[in-house]
Amino acid sequence: MNKYEIAVIPGDGIGNEVVPEAMRVLEAAAEIHGGLSLQWSQFSWNCEYYLKHGQMMPDDGIDTLRSFNQIFLGAVGMPGLVPDHISLWGLLIKIRRGFQQSINVRPAKLLRGLESPLKNPKDFDLIVVRENSEGEYSEVGGRIHQGSDQIAIQNAVFTRKSTERAMRYAFDLAAERRGHVTSATKSNGISHSMPFWDEVFKEVAVDYPEMNTTSTHIDALAAFFVMKPHIFDVIVASNLFGDILTDLGGAIMGSIGIAPAANLNIERKYPSMFEPVHGSAPDIMGQGVANPIGQIWTGKMMLDFMGYRELGELILGAIEDTLQAGVRTPDLGGRAKMMEVTDTIIANLKKRA
């Protein structure tokens, strides 16, 4: 029996609802496999914890997580309780950076049984590789002066090491897929970091002569996601561009509630963290209608990363069977409750086993 220690951080809002659902599916998958045991340890670090303790996680939080194989997280943020920059930087981003989870992998594809809101989506199947450790999301900057003299400065940080790492990951991924990498740039407007980004992209591409490459400005790229998403294979993007593109990726699939993600420590020196693209959705929390598919598909990505790809395929198949049968939450135009969707996915998983 292969045992894995998984740290579970449901976080805020619907994170507390969809994480237990995904755990039910992963448990069912482990049972089908027979040789895989997932040992879950729960941590209640979130905005309520902050209100009690003045921090999003204890001082030794990162040390506590270090011994786990992986981290399974829901979402962080409850803007009514704690300002978002404090909650996200105090937990989510702290973990991403603390464990050098430098790559955020976010697929978007046309699922069987789901109509995209696009009129002519064709059969798109793309993956956004988002640089996850620096870029526009930096702590470098500050505020000075008062009143009408106030100034806010926010610096973007692009290192050769991290830029190259994200790009190499994208090329390696494309080599296993359709061999096409698109770089998301904005070197017409951002005059230092993005020309640098373009230069590094050209240099890295030299090492992959068999790959096709395109460099596209992020504004046009966003429009192409809507007009012709099928042209994309792998897209490599900076932290901010990747963040925005992947909500759009969720939207063109049918809902941001189904979009999965993986924050990878590709060196496997530290745990990686698996959490869907969506946030804590305070507008629908407590109603039992959150779509659990984003979290469940994220669980599939965790199994893939742990080397259980066949099991992952089984889960995605069961998700598609469920969508095809019309069992969908309201965000997908359906009337099913969250738990009914999960129950149906588990039943379909057992049928496929």
Ligand SMILES: NC(=O)C1=CN([C@@H]2O[C@H](COP(=O)(O)OP(=O)(O)OC[C@H]3O[C@@H](n4cnc5c(N)ncnc54)[C@H](O)[C@@H]3O)[C@@H](O)[C@H]2O)C=CC1
């Ligand atoms: N990685 C993370 O933990 C993230 C955290 N957040 C945080 O979440 C909080 C809310 O942020 P928003 O901007 O509203 O983004 P959000 O992703 O939480 O919600 C955006 C919209 O999508 C809907 N939605 C999201 N997930 C859904 C699901 N599983 N099923 C059905 N509908 C779903 C929501 O109801 C809402 O209408 C904020 O505190 C924000 O900072 C936002 C994005 C990512």
Ligand SMILES: CC(=O)C(=O)O
């Ligand atoms: C914070 C956020 O929106 C994300 O990581 O996608």
Ligand SMILES: [K+]
């Ligand atoms: K999330």
Ligand SMILES: [Mn+2]
């Ligand atoms: Mn986001």
